[in-house]
Amino acid sequence: MIIRKYLFSFFYRATRFLARIITSLYQFIFNKKQDLESIVDFGDRNLVKIDKLFGGIAYQFLIPDNLEVELFDLKFKSPIIAxxxxxxxxxxGIWLKLGLGGAxxxxxxxxxRKGNSKPRLQQVRLERQACLVNALGLPGEGVEKFSKAIIDNPLWNHKKPIGLSIGGENLDDYIKTFNVLDTMSNKLKSSKYFFELNISCPNTDTGSTIGENIDELETLINHIRAKNDSVVSVKISPDWNNDHLKKIGEVIKSKEKMIINAGxxxxxxxxxxxxxNGSLPRGxxxxxxxxxxxxxxxxxxLxxxxxxxxxxxxxxSTIHHLNAVKDAGAxxxxxxxxxxMDPYCIPKINYALSRVK
Ligand SMILES: Cc1cc2nc3c(=O)[nH]c(=O)nc-3n(C[C@H](O)[C@H](O)[C@H](O)COP(=O)(O)O)c2cc1C
Incomplete structure (x- = not known):
């Protein structure tokens, strides 16, 4: 039923809008700092609850047959990924059911890491659209705990490529984190995974990133390539100048099975x-x-x-954005x-994409 995605999209956006207004009012009246993270977390918890009750009707959308994209040995049933x-x-898992090709x-x-202190996520209106600003500071459980939990996770049952994003404060951090993930990957039942190097990690304690040091970046990629032949994506910062980005591009071009994630x-x-003042940490x-x-x-x-x-x-967020970057070569x-903002953009984009192919 074509209309289902539009109906659910409307309900999702209306509920999100109301939740945001009510929470903002509460934060204003009780003189608390404006903070979007609590609203997002509340919404996420409810999406997961809905999945248990009505997941079949609310989230299960087929991906049209003609959208598959192959990159090296990875097959994405849809080219949109989280x-x-x-x-x-x-x-x-919900987004994958809605029709993402991977995540x-x-x-x-x-x-x-606990990340930065709250508030650290805000909404802002720019270009007549709701945008986000985050300074989470990469909170997370750390690679050892992550590795143990991911091996048997039901996420692999979707049989879609899953990316493991690696960050760090310095080269040594990246190498140690990769080594743990590499060892873990031998125990995975699925070969549908790839690595992503988040070389533009902002919000680190040092303030600098490995992407600013081309030699260290190359050392890291060489280390990975010597041990593992999975696809590696390198995620750059749009804040770097084009000359620097071209140098990173040259390094990536000289290695096997590499993707550049622009931006x-x-x-x-x-x-x-x-x-x-005080709306976000680190100014x-x-x-x-x-x-x-x-x-x-x-x-x-570029x-x-x-x-x-x-x-x-x-x-x-729309088929128009997607067509523009597709025509440019992505x-x-x-x-x-x-x-x-609206996870139902997934079936909407997939549907629109299947009609233009
Ligand atoms: C709340 C939030 C947390 C993010 N955390 C990460 C992260 O852990 N690693 C990463 O590579 N990018 C992170 N990003 C950046 C996104 O992956 C994405 O590159 C960026 O938001 C631009 O895409 P968009 O305009 O579709 O949001 C984060 C973005 C947001 C909004």
């Missing part, structure tokens, strides 16, 4: 965003959503000129903000 930003496997799990760090959030200060955060799309398109053009395999991430499309 970008790395959520660690909740139940929620990611990248939230960046895994060597040790457990990530764009760092913006609270002054730029018009937020009050600002990573902007995501429609407002960053023009730079994503620019990056796809890397397409270098003949790289490209995943486009940043500001994609093969996969990563979504984050759009999944928070």
């Amino acid at each position: 970008s790395s930003f959520k660690s909740d496997k139940n929620l990611i 990248i799990l939230k960046t895994i760090m060597k040790d457990e 990530n959030t764009q760092f913006k200060t609270i002054e730029y965003l018009g937020f009050k 600002g955060g990573g902007l995501s959503g429609v407002a960053i799309f023009p730079r994503t398109l620019e990056l796809v053009n 890397f397409n000129d270098m003949n790289l395999k490209i995943m486009a991430t940043g500001g994609i 093969s996969l499309y990563g979504l984050a903000t759009a999944l928070i």
Whole structure:
């Protein structure tokens, strides 16, 4: 039934809007700091509860047959995938049922981290669209705990490629985290996984990232290639200048089975965003959503000129965005903000995509 996705999309957006208004009012009246994270967490918990009760009708959508994309030895039934930003496997499972071709799990760090203090996620209206700004600071359970939990996770039952995103404060962190994941990967029943190097990890304690040091990046990729022949995606920052990005592109081009993920959030200060002091830690955060799309398109053009395999991430939420980056040379499309705003964009985009193919 074609109309089902539009109906559920309407209910989802209306409920999200109301929840946001009520929570914002509560935070205002009781003089609490405005914070979107509690609303998102509340919504996520309810989506998972709904899955247990009515998952079949609310979330089960077929992917049209003609959307498959093959990248090296990975097959994506749909080219839209979840970008790395959520660690909740139940929620990611829901998005896969809604029709994603794959998903990248939230960046895994060597040790457990609480992340920055709250508030660290805000909504902002730019380009007449709701966008997000986050300064979560990569909270997570750490690679050892993650590895034990992921081996038998039902996520693999979807038989879709799952990306393991690696972050770190320095080269040594990346190598140690990769080594643990590499050992774990031998126990996986599925070969449908790939690695992503989040080399643009913002919000780290040092403030610098491995992507700024081309030699270290190459050392890391060589280390991975010597041990594991799975696809590796490298996720860059749209904040870097094009000359630097071309150098990264050259390194990636010289290695086997590599994808470039063009882009990530764009760092913006609270002054730029018009937020009050204390709205975000570290004086600002990573902007995501429609407002960053023009730079994503620019990056796809840049890397397409270098003949790289490209995943486009940043500001994609409709078939129009997708067609633009597809025409510019991207093969996969990563979504984050759009999944928070309305996960029913997944069946909507798949449907629209099947009609233009
Ligand atoms: C709340 C939140 C958390 C994120 N966490 C990560 C992360 O752990 N690792 C990562 O590579 N990118 C992370 N991102 C960036 C997204 O994966 C994506 O690259 C960015 O949001 C741009 O895409 P979008 O405009 O579709 O949101 C995060 C984004 C958001 C909004």
